[in-house]
Amino acid sequence: MPSHDSFTDLIDLAAERLGGTVLHATDDFFAPKENLIRSSPPEWREHEYTDRGKWMDGWESRRKRTPGHDAAIVRLGLSGIVRGVVVDTSFFRGNFPESCSIEACSVPPETPLERLLSPDTEWIAILPRSPLKGDHANAFAIEFPYTVSHVRLNIVPDGGVARLRVHGEVVPEWRREGGLGRELDLAAIEHGGEVLDCSDMFFGPKHNLILPGRGRDMSDGWETRRRRGPGHDWVVLRLGVEAAVRRIEIDTAHFRGNYPDTASVDGCRAPSDEALARAEWSEILPRTKLEAHTRHLFLDAIAAAGPFTHVRLNVHPDGGVSRLRVWGTATEETKRAEVARRLDRLVRTRAAAELAMCCGSRAWVDGMLAARPFGGCDALVAASDRIWQGLGPEERLEAFRAHPRIGERKGGAAAARRWSEREQAAAAGAAEALAKANRAYEEKFGHIYIVCATGKSGDEILADLQSRMKNAPGDELRVAAEEQRKITRLRLEKLVDG
Secondary structure, three states, rough: OOOOOOOOOEOOOHHHHHOOOOEEEEEOOOHHHHHHHOOOOOOOOOEEEEEOOOOOOOOEOOHHHOOOOOEEEEEEEEEEEEEEEEEEEEOOOOOOOEEEEEEEEEOOOOOOOHHOOOOOOEEEEEEEEOOOOOOOOOEOOOOOEEEEEEEEEEEEEOEEOOEEEEEEEEOOOOOOOOOOOOOOOOOOOOOOOOEEEEEOOOOOOOOHHHHOOOOOOOOOEEEEEOOOOOOEEEEEEEEEEEEEEEEEEEEEOOOOOOOOOOOEEEEOOOOOHHHHHOOOEEEEEEEEOOOOOOOEEEEEOOOOHHHOOEEEEEOOOOOOOOOOEEEEEEEEHHHHHHHHHHHEEEEEHHHHHHHHHHHHHHHHHHHHHHHHOOHHHHHHHHHHHHHHHHOOOHHHHHHHOOHHHHHHOOOEEEEHHHHHHHHOOHHHHHHHHHHHHHHHHHHHHHOOOOOOOOOOOHHHHHHHHHHHOOOHHHHHHHHHHHHHHHHHHHHHHHHOOO
């Protein structure tokens, strides 16, 4: 069972419903930039005009009389990997752009427009200049394997575009969500859930099931036609990550005369979507009676927790469901795998910044960037250890200098600073003695004392420092390097933790 037949089956990352916003346009004299990502299909109003000209359902700039081209910047509702775009010029016949191109960047979603427009922001071409047809849904496949947060649509030289759809795969920002260590709705679009297939969706699209929030009306859910023969309807989802299921929510909001009579939920573990045909399904939620226009919450009724990678909702015999929520916790193996997956999918500048929070050696960061893609946790850890072991003394000392002294706060990246504070939290009780011992250590060895402090008490850290004062400088550098290696491993895991 493939996940999709074409990129248009994937989520529109720029959708207003997901938080997509048109932040900027060089010109929108005839029709406002906000129309670009409206959820409704473009429409034509034959005799409607505004004080600026013909009313058009899209973004339209005036005729350009100077060199250059027009552009619009869209902040995606959810960051992700773009697999294809549709530049829809519906009803733009004598006023559509001759061609277009698309650039993308990867920055925090709250980045101000001034920063996006500055030369400091790295915009990367993901679609070269390509000809457009008028009154046509111009579809372009994209081959760019990294996560982006914003896109810039360039139209050459001017004209109108009805809609821009940016189809792709969501890449969750796990740290922003509080980390993979907490219970999450792992069927949700924002957490990487995807609806792969369904038996029928005559009245309501399958992806509605995992949209944010409750359904707005009956059209905002998944609804099948009336079944006239044997069997039942179903829908299959891939969870954002493999997880142990803790609770299920089936919401029939707005479905009153057309909700399913009963429902059940199954789960399986499959290494890929294609392997689902061979997967063995287990019953998570037994067949249960449903009610109209109701949020059904199931906790004690969970029959099998998994862990699972995919779930199947069965509705008997047919009908509509507004939302499906699958709350669960990621396995430890999954959390480690997500670190490698995240680093593989970040653009180089973002990956470099996150790696630098784990280890302050520029040579180590460069080596890790060159080793991508890792493909998995084992390869990531092996690369980290191999690159660290190959560094010279000065490169290791650079990593040491990125740390605050034990018991001391220091500037730097906010996340790395918080990590240091938490790692050293237990040292507060021996702060005065540690400060004195630190000074003696630095006088002898010429660098700060490095220890993997996680799980150690202040007294244990002080005893370790005093014991290491007996080492020869060369031996101590090797001991400190091993402690840094341990710290780096732990911090890599924190890239997807809260």
